[in-house]
Amino acid sequence: MSPKKPIQLTKTMRTAYLFQRLRQCKRCGAYTCLAAESCPDCGAVQTWLPLPKPAEVVSRQRAYTDMLVLGIFAAAGFLVARSFAEMAAALGTGAVLIAVYARIRQTYEPYLLRRILNRLLLQEHEKIRRGLLQDIDKAEADLKAEDYKSAYEKFREIGFFIKDNPIRLLKLMCLNRFILRSDMELELTSLIPDRFDGDFVAYLLEVGRVKPQLIDRPTIQYVVKHREQIERLPHGSEVLTAAAAAALRIRSHLPLYRSLVLDYADALPEDRLRRLQQLAAERADEDPELFERVRQTVNRRFGGDASKPQAVPVLSGEDAHSKS
Numbered sequence: 001m002s003p004k005k006p007i008q009l010t011k012t013m014r015t016a017y018l019f020q021r022l023r024q025c026k027r028c029g030a031y032t033c034l035a036a037e038s039c040p041d042c043g044a045v046q047t048w049l050p051l052p053k054p055a056e057v058v059s060r061q062r063a064y065t066d067m068l069v070l071g072i073f074a075a076a077g078f079l080v081a082r083s084f085a086e087m088a089a090a091l092g093t094g095a096v097l098i099a100v101y102a103r104i105r106q107t108y109e110p111y112l113l114r115r116i117l118n119r120l121l122l123q124e125h126e127k128i129r130r131g132l133l134q135d136i137d138k139a140e141a142d143l144k145a146e147d148y149k150s151a152y153e154k155f156r157e158i159g160f161f162i163k164d165n166p167i168r169l170l171k172l173m174c175l176n177r178f179i180l181r182s183d184m185e186l187e188l189t190s191l192i193p194d195r196f197d198g199d200f201v202a203y204l205l206e207v208g209r210v211k212p213q214l215i216d217r218p219t220i221q222y223v224v225k226h227r228e229q230i231e232r233l234p235h236g237s238e239v240l241t242a243a244a245a246a247a248l249r250i251r252s253h254l255p256l257y258r259s260l261v262l263d264y265a266d267a268l269p270e271d272r273l274r275r276l277q278q279l280a281a282e283r284a285d286e287d288p289e290l291f292e293r294v295r296q297t298v299n300r301r302f303g304g305d306a307s308k309p310q311a312v313p314v315l316s317g318e319d320a321h322s323k324s
Contacts, residue, residue: 006179007149012156019121021160022128023048031124031131033157040134052117059113063105070097132161139170148174156187165194172199180206188214196226198233205235208242215246217253224260240264245272254279258290265297273298 015021021033026049028042038045074094081087139154152174159167168191176199188207193200207214223243230236244264247257280294
């Protein structure tokens with residue numbers, strides 16, 4: 001493998017809904033989730049509309065059509081009127097109906113727009129699928145050209161829609177080519193593969209070094225499930241230690257991952273071992289064996305009176321409440 005390279009990843013767009021990551025070509029109706037300049041279907045440049053813009057266009061067209069129909073009825077009434085009063089009544093009634101319709105439409109516009117959008121997405125399912133497959137082709141072309149940064153950023157966007165193992169593994173292939181830093185926007189849980197994978201463990205090793213707060217319960221469960229295979233890897237013990245340290249952030253995790261934590265307690269950083277000492281002291285009555293083993297570990301590492309847990313700084317996202 002070629003040496004890892006330092007890169008600057010583009011930050012992902014934050015959206016309230018998944019569909020907002022899609023864009024539609026206003027000329028041919030093709031879809032993409034990538035920041036493409038030209039449409040792969042019709043070749044048009046800068047014709048992409050982010051969703052829900054196409055639905056908004058449809059909604060406006062329907063509103064104009066409805067108001068036009070009301071206007072036609074008013075005009076018909078005007079034409080068949082037999083007196084000036086009837087003409088005025090026809091025009092006035094038409095104006096009132098259009099105004100009332102516009103007001104009602106404005107009030108219920110969010111609901112109407114959502115309905116139109118849902119129908120559009122259902123009708124366009126095959127087009128969206130075809131667009132995502134074209135996006136995958138683009139990402140794979142970058143991968144073959146060894147442009148791993150562009151390939152990863154494309155696969156990252158595609159991964160919001162296609163959550164399968166091949167996409168995860170392709171993202172991992174790219175990520176393992178980078179020098180990771182704590183200031184990077186990294187992902188972890190979304191990369192957990194369906195089975196044991198050395199590339200994922202290699203990535204987890206780096207994440208544990210630069211951004212350990214990303215190691216959450218699904219990741220710990222993966223590590224526990226594949227513990228035997230991970231232990232056989234050159235840096236397996238470091239990965240398992242990082243998982244054990246992460247398990248200590250939430251006090252309810254200690255009983256779940258007790259074996260892992262105890263087996264790697266000697267390798268824990270001091271603040272994590274002190275955290276374990278604190279949690280073990282809280283559970284001394286219900287789990288005296290845990291308390292004693294942790295006490296021995298702390299005494300072996302630091303000496304002194306290990307039976308009295310020291311104050312431990314609370315990390316971000318950590319369960320800080322003591323047992324009452």
